[in-house]
Amino acid sequence: MTHLWERLLEAKSRLKPVQSKYRVLFEDPATPDEPAKVLVPDPNWMAAALEGDILPPIDTYQRDRLVPDGQPKEHPYAEPIGAMTEEEAIEYLVMKDIDPAVWRDYKGNRTIMKIVPVEMIPSDRSFRNAWRIAQ
């Protein structure tokens, strides 16, 4: 199996980047006084997700998070998965790049994560340190 990094090299030379029309707003339940964070998908990563046969299954990343540093990891050599829709790709990114304490384990009543269209993110950052997810 070709290493993931090599597949990414090949994909970058071939695929046109895709700017996602979504963002993921989330708050860290461990630091409830902090403003909301915004996850921004990478355009080259999104192109690879939409193309298919490049990215590994999400569960390989989740198992690798439990592997101690320096030990062999599963995701670089895992069999790649097929093409995703943009919505599926965003869900994949949530599970990959956001702490499970936010999207899986949180049991409170507040909404602490939302997938939103880009247009819903304020362009004026004057009050960036006060951004919260509307309830």
Added chain:
Amino acid sequence: MSTLNVSNITDGTTSVGTGYVVNGSAKAWARYDSSSILADSFNVASTVDGATTGQTTVNFTNDMSDGNYAAQGTCNGTSGDRFVTIGAQASSSYDTYSYDNTTRTDLPVGTVVTGDLA
């Protein structure tokens, strides 16, 4: 994609092992604006516009083997007192902080990573 299996590269006079070339190349890089929106990159899955001003988390697609890699960052500016520092480093991500003089500020950042891949 074709693959060349060679252990050394030479110009006829000087020879270098391909291991030096592979190990010395950048494993990830990214260029993003003051809102952490990526203009271009390699081996990056996403960025996170952090909870504090000037903070961005860069998430890898192909993780590094551990947190002991070299990450660097620069930011645009003509005044000469803008700079980027690197915060927490994990095998799957790292944080950048951009400053204008001593004030943490949202700025366009370019960053590059060298080290060992997972």
